[in-house]
Amino acid sequence: MPAVCRICLILALAVPLPATAQLFGGNSTELAAQVQALRQKVDALDVRLLKLEGLIQQNQELLGLLKEVETLKADVAKMRGQGEMQAHQIDTLGKRQNDLYVDLDQRLGELAKAAKPAPAPAPPPVAAAPQAPAADVPAPSGPPPTPAAQQLDPLVESRTYEAALNHFREANYAGAIAGFKGFLKAYPDSALAPNAQYWIGYSYYALKDYKTALAHQQKLVAAYPGSAKVPDALLNIATNQIALDNLDAAKKTLEDLVSKHPGTNAATLASRRLAALK
Incomplete structure (x- = not known):
C-alpha cells in the first residue's frame, strides 16, 4: 500500500508541468x-x-x-x-606738441635775431697819407681773408633756420633733415644749433628710423649739455628706445630726465610714461 501511494503522489506532481510549460510558450x-x-x-x-x-x-x-x-x-x-x-588721440597730441615746438622755435629765432647787435657803421674815410715809393712798400703777408672768416649775416642765418623748420611743419622730414644739417654746417656756433640738432633727430623719428633718431638726440645731449632742448631730447631718446623694445634703457632715461630736469614739461610727460611702463 505505501508503494501505491508513493506512485500516485509522483503522478500528481508531474501533471502540472506540461501546463506550466504551455503557459510560458x-x-x-x-x-x-x-x-x-x-x-x-x-x-x-x-x-x-x-x-x-x-x-x-x-x-x-x-x-x-x-x-x-x-x-x-x-x-x-x-x-x-x-x-x-587712443592712437588717434596720441597722433593729435603729437601734432599739437609739434606745433608748440615749432612756435617756440620761431620765437627763439626771433629773440636770437633781436639780440644780435647791429653791425657797426663803417668809419669815415680818412685822408690818405703820402704814399712811399712802391719799392719801399712791403708785400702783404698771407692769403686774403676768406668769406668764411667774415662775419655771417644774422638775417641769412635766421632765414636758413626758418626754411628748414618750414619743411618740418609741412611733414617734409627729408627736406627738414637736409635743411638743418646745412644750417649746422654753415652756423655751428649759432644759438639755434641745439634746436637744429633736435629737429634732425625728431625728423628721423617721424620717418620711423629709430636708431638714427636715437643717435642724433644722444649727440645733442653730449654736444649741448646746457641747452634747454636737452629735456626734450631725453624724452625723444626714451621714445625711440621704447620703439626699439629696449624698455629697461627707456625707463633709465625717463628716470634721469625726471631727476635731472624737474619742473619741465618733458619731465611731467616722463613721469606719466614711467607710470604706464610699470
Whole structure:
C-alpha cells in the first residue's frame, strides 16, 4: 500500500508541468534564452544611452566654449576700437606738441635775431697819407681773408633756420633733415644749433628710423649739455628706445630726465610714461 501511494503522489506532481510549460510558450530553456536576449538588448541600450549622455555633455561644453569665444571676440573688438581711438588721440597730441615746438622755435629765432647787435657803421674815410715809393712798400703777408672768416649775416642765418623748420611743419622730414644739417654746417656756433640738432633727430623719428633718431638726440645731449632742448631730447631718446623694445634703457632715461630736469614739461610727460611702463 505505501508503494501505491508513493506512485500516485509522483503522478500528481508531474501533471502540472506540461501546463506550466504551455503557459510560458515553451520549455524553460527557450524561456531562459529569451530572457538572456532581452537582458543583452537592455545592456546595449544602456551603453547607447551613456554614449548619448556623454555626447550631450560634450556638446554643452562646446556650446559654452563657443559662447566664451564670442564674448572674447566682442571684447577684442571693443579693445581694438579703444586702441584706435587712443592712437588717434596720441597722433593729435603729437601734432599739437609739434606745433608748440615749432612756435617756440620761431620765437627763439626771433629773440636770437633781436639780440644780435647791429653791425657797426663803417668809419669815415680818412685822408690818405703820402704814399712811399712802391719799392719801399712791403708785400702783404698771407692769403686774403676768406668769406668764411667774415662775419655771417644774422638775417641769412635766421632765414636758413626758418626754411628748414618750414619743411618740418609741412611733414617734409627729408627736406627738414637736409635743411638743418646745412644750417649746422654753415652756423655751428649759432644759438639755434641745439634746436637744429633736435629737429634732425625728431625728423628721423617721424620717418620711423629709430636708431638714427636715437643717435642724433644722444649727440645733442653730449654736444649741448646746457641747452634747454636737452629735456626734450631725453624724452625723444626714451621714445625711440621704447620703439626699439629696449624698455629697461627707456625707463633709465625717463628716470634721469625726471631727476635731472624737474619742473619741465618733458619731465611731467616722463613721469606719466614711467607710470604706464610699470
